[in-house]
Amino acid sequence: MLNKFKSIIRLVKSLDVDKVNALAQKIDFNEALSALDKLDDKQLKQMMKMLKGGDENNELPWIDGDFYNLHSTLPLEDRKVQMQVRDFMHQEVAPIINDYWRKDEFPKELIPKLAELDICGLTYQGYGCPGKSFLLEGFVAMEMAKTDTSISTFFGVQSGLCMGSIYLLGSEEQKEYWLPKLQKFEKIGAFGLTEPKVGSAVAGGLTTTVKKEGDSWILNGQKKWIGNATFSDIVIIYARDLDDGHVKGFIVETDTPGFKAEKIKDKMALRVVQNATITMENCKVPDSAKLEKANSFKDLAAVLRMTRASVAWQAVGCARGAYEYAVQYTHDRKQFGKSISSFQLIQDHLVTMLSNLTAMQNMCYRLSKMQDNGELKDEHASLAKVFCTLRTRDIVSTAREVMGGNGILLEYNVARFVADAEAIYSYEGTKEINSLIVGRAITGKSAFI
Numbered sequence: 001m002l003n004k005f006k007s008i009i010r011l012v013k014s015l016d017v018d019k020v021n022a023l024a025q026k027i028d029f030n031e032a033l034s035a036l037d038k039l040d041d042k043q044l045k046q047m048m049k050m051l052k053g054g055d056e057n058n059e060l061p062w063i064d065g066d067f068y069n070l071h072s073t074l075p076l077e078d079r080k081v082q083m084q085v086r087d088f089m090h091q092e093v094a095p096i097i098n099d100y101w102r103k104d105e106f107p108k109e110l111i112p113k114l115a116e117l118d119i120c121g122l123t124y125q126g127y128g129c130p131g132k133s134f135l136l137e138g139f140v141a142m143e144m145a146k147t148d149t150s151i152s153t154f155f156g157v158q159s160g161l162c163m164g165s166i167y168l169l170g171s172e173e174q175k176e177y178w179l180p181k182l183q184k185f186e187k188i189g190a191f192g193l194t195e196p197k198v199g200s201a202v203a204g205g206l207t208t209t210v211k212k213e214g215d216s217w218i219l220n221g222q223k224k225w226i227g228n229a230t231f232s233d234i235v236i237i238y239a240r241d242l243d244d245g246h247v248k249g250f251i252v253e254t255d256t257p258g259f260k261a262e263k264i265k266d267k268m269a270l271r272v273v274q275n276a277t278i279t280m281e282n283c284k285v286p287d288s289a290k291l292e293k294a295n296s297f298k299d300l301a302a303v304l305r306m307t308r309a310s311v312a313w314q315a316v317g318c319a320r321g322a323y324e325y326a327v328q329y330t331h332d333r334k335q336f337g338k339s340i341s342s343f344q345l346i347q348d349h350l351v352t353m354l355s356n357l358t359a360m361q362n363m364c365y366r367l368s369k370m371q372d373n374g375e376l377k378d379e380h381a382s383l384a385k386v387f388c389t390l391r392t393r394d395i396v397s398t399a400r401e402v403m404g405g406n407g408i409l410l411e412y413n414v415a416r417f418v419a420d421a422e423a424i425y426s427y428e429g430t431k432e433i434n435s436l437i438v439g440r441a442i443t444g445k446s447a448f449i
């Protein structure tokens, strides 16, 4: 106790009381202290460096992949949300994620903490959802993927694909019942469209069937790659109606008899995301499970349009994470007696990465603005998805390159980004399929078949 008292006296003596008074007029000290308290040692060190204008020799600038300060376009309250997501990812996810990636498991203990952020279903109005902008949603997707692409994918499936299907295509009763539970992560959702033999061709070729029998619908068939489905409570299943040939959507509870989800093992990318192969054998769901407005593939396309924009932002995050780790590494790594960041060829790599990253971010910024203005078309989302995931592959691979051999070690993080970039490159429409959507828009000719 005496020692504590002595340190307080020492601290008070070392303070310039006038400066403290002047500062107290400008900032809330308690809030500032609790914000500082949340930073880890590395962040504190970086912040002190920044306050001093660099390191002791004024050499090292702050590492920031948002080179054109796009975050400054967010309103202050949204910027706060972005920072809360960043804190969560740094404090809760970063320390454990490589271990889960290695084990091929999902850290379920994160779910209640993720729920506390109150960011699920971020753009939806009502039903317990925050009703924020698509721009903020983009920043959130980027911020998550910047630390880990698997967690942002888990979130994207829950908040975008699953909740989005219900929000855009569900009845009022379905929205009122499911959305608040999914928003709070009391229930976990998944989205089942792809099949073992039908991936890119889902628009015309779904083989999973559904048939109306009295007040029920009977589902038969298989789905592949369904994220979160090994432990989700519901899966949105899209199936072809045997009576009219159209694609319809259903909220299927995973404990329904005839429904089985089996984990896909040995993935080399997004290992933390739990993907499943689903088999439905005479899986009977009530009429109330049918999504009221999901009556053709066109209806479902509205969901994909919305979520593809988020995948483009995820690609920005994946690329930005790899870039920022790589810049730090080039400072820390010394060869020929110098940090490798002082070599021209290394700087050229960093600049190439940053140029692509900056182009991607600005493209996504405009994309979200169009989404917020209700101007987004399929081809806009597809172009951003193609461009950003393609450039992300380049960026993560260059990040790995500047890290030499350590670039392939999990403990240096970039190897995880390299692997995960492959999955986001393929899901929600491959490069070829999204290019065909853009190609159709600019030529007026469909070249899918």
Ligand SMILES: Cc1cc2nc3c(=O)[nH]c(=O)nc-3n(C[C@H](O)[C@H](O)[C@H](O)COP(=O)(O)OP(=O)(O)OC[C@H]3O[C@@H](n4cnc5c(N)ncnc54)[C@H](O)[C@@H]3O)c2cc1C
Binding pocket: 157, 191, 192, 193, 194, 197, 198, 199, 200, 201, 224, 225, 226, 227, 269, 270, 275, 423, 426, 427, 428, 429, 430, 431, 432, 433, 447, 448, 449
């Ligand atoms: C990690 C991961 C998570 C996923 N999560 C989900 C999920 O939660 N829910 C879900 O429903 N799906 C999910 N998917 C599935 C994903 O959307 C599909 O993998 C994707 O649409 C591609 O389908 P495919 O893998 O069957 O490839 P295929 O369709 O077999 O394509 C193989 C190749 O052929 C090319 N190709 C196909 N058609 C054409 C054409 N007309 N012209 C030129 N080239 C063509 C493709 O571009 C690709 O290069 C996930 C996939 C992955 C890898």
